[in-house]
Amino acid sequence: MSDDKVEALQQRIDDMECKIAFQEQTIEELNDALTQQQLLIAKMQDQMKYVVGKVKNMDEGSNMSDPSKEPPPPHY
Template sequence: MTDKYVQELEKRVSNLECQLAFQEQTIEELNDALSQQQLLISKMQAQMKYIVGKVKSMDSSQLADQSEESPPPHY
């Protein structure tokens, strides 16, 4: 092998190593973002379950009857 061929191969290997390092960093950042989003979704699901439970347990007697309410002042 000639010196020029060896230098070209070393350059290509070096470029591949750089690309690999950037890809690993990007994958790690994407994984972190995905983990944060999953935590947020889990919290939102818990909040939604709580709200749905509250709405289902509301007594309809606590809600105003539409026929008993006076119309708004602009009528």
């Protein structure tokens, strides 16, 4: 092979190595972002369960304080 061909092939190899390194860095950053999002989603799900529980408790408590929803007294 001529020196020009060897040099061209070496340049292509260098370019591919650079692209692979960039892709590995990008994949690592995406993995980190995905991990953080999963943790945030899990935290938000826990918070949502808490809020739903509070709302259900408020609904149950409001049924007793609303006179129209209370059973009539025994003399009726």
